[in-house]
Amino acid sequence: MSAAIIDGKAFAARVRGEVAEGVARLRAGAGITPGLAVVLVGEDPASQVYVRNKGAQTREAGMASFEHRLADDTTEADLLALIARLNADPAVHGILVQLPLPAHIEADAVINAIDPAKDVDGFTISNVGLLATGQKAMVPCTPLGCLLMLRDHLGELSGLNAVVVGRSNIVGKPMAQLLLAENCTVTLAHSRTRDLPEVCRRADILVAAVGRPEMIRGDWVKPGATVIDVGINRVERDGRTRLVGDVDYAAAEAVAGAITPVPGGVGPMTIACLLANTLTAACRAHGLPEPARLAA
Numbered sequence: 001m002s003a004a005i006i007d008g009k010a011f012a013a014r015v016r017g018e019v020a021e022g023v024a025r026l027r028a029g030a031g032i033t034p035g036l037a038v039v040l041v042g043e044d045p046a047s048q049v050y051v052r053n054k055g056a057q058t059r060e061a062g063m064a065s066f067e068h069r070l071a072d073d074t075t076e077a078d079l080l081a082l083i084a085r086l087n088a089d090p091a092v093h094g095i096l097v098q099l100p101l102p103a104h105i106e107a108d109a110v111i112n113a114i115d116p117a118k119d120v121d122g123f124t125i126s127n128v129g130l131l132a133t134g135q136k137a138m139v140p141c142t143p144l145g146c147l148l149m150l151r152d153h154l155g156e157l158s159g160l161n162a163v164v165v166g167r168s169n170i171v172g173k174p175m176a177q178l179l180l181a182e183n184c185t186v187t188l189a190h191s192r193t194r195d196l197p198e199v200c201r202r203a204d205i206l207v208a209a210v211g212r213p214e215m216i217r218g219d220w221v222k223p224g225a226t227v228i229d230v231g232i233n234r235v236e237r238d239g240r241t242r243l244v245g246d247v248d249y250a251a252a253e254a255v256a257g258a259i260t261p262v263p264g265g266v267g268p269m270t271i272a273c274l275l276a277n278t279l280t281a282a283c284r285a286h287g288l289p290e291p292a293r294l295a296a
């Protein structure tokens, strides 16, 4: 038996449609246009895909998109000054500072300078703490997208064994928090985990977010498991550049109950959730009801 394919591209289009409806209501009812500011410092190749898709989708949803492209040698002080301006700008409801930042800039200092109410990435210590304590937070886009797909596919997650491979602040840690909040039994595994294949084989839900092409083999997957592949890795194959995930897709697909493809899985959901978070931030800024179905 082969796995059901979780179509992130189609699901993301649906989410963006719901965001667009919410934006239209906000504009008609309250005269508010949600605005998203994206700040890019330098030219990191991994960021290119994201940037390309993001601006267009923001405008398509009826929101205002503000792009700030800064040179590689921008100082931390200049970047902090820009963030202070965006924090104070009432037309800006969401701020995203593209990561990674150049090495001469202290990323934590920059992220924590963002007004938590505008932190649509959910990376500030304030939002991380709110999420970890079960309070109303802005939730990081990639894990939120994964959660929406899991809920859509499985319905109830309570009591399931979830294994998250990868402990980054951006994906692994917040993903573990979200699954814990859904009453999963969560294991947060990583490169030093002893007997990783054995740990993965216990997973009803397996989330791969390690950033290593096709590291998760087919025989690491429990038959019938739901596999969420967060990896987006560029590899040379037959003289061409291809995108592959952190999971050996062909092998895992034969074993899993359901699996997300790369591309067309988690990636499009990340952007859809960024738009959803921006709408949520705009609603909260004005004390208006927020789109419950698009939240954690």
Ligand SMILES: Nc1nc(=O)c2c([nH]1)NC[C@@H]1CN(c3ccc(C(=O)N[C@@H](CCC(=O)O)C(=O)O)cc3)C=[N+]21
Residues within 6 Å of the ligand: 046, 047, 049, 050, 053, 096, 097, 098, 099, 100, 121, 141, 142, 232, 243, 262, 263, 264, 265, 266, 267, 268, 269, 270, 271
């Ligand atoms: N502050 C910050 N927040 C982020 O969320 C963030 C970031 N910085 N820096 C860069 C990474 C990367 N990232 C992607 C999101 C979507 C796709 C995406 O839509 N991928 C599509 C298309 C891939 C293609 O066709 O090339 C897919 O997987 O199907 C890719 C990459 C967000 N990131």
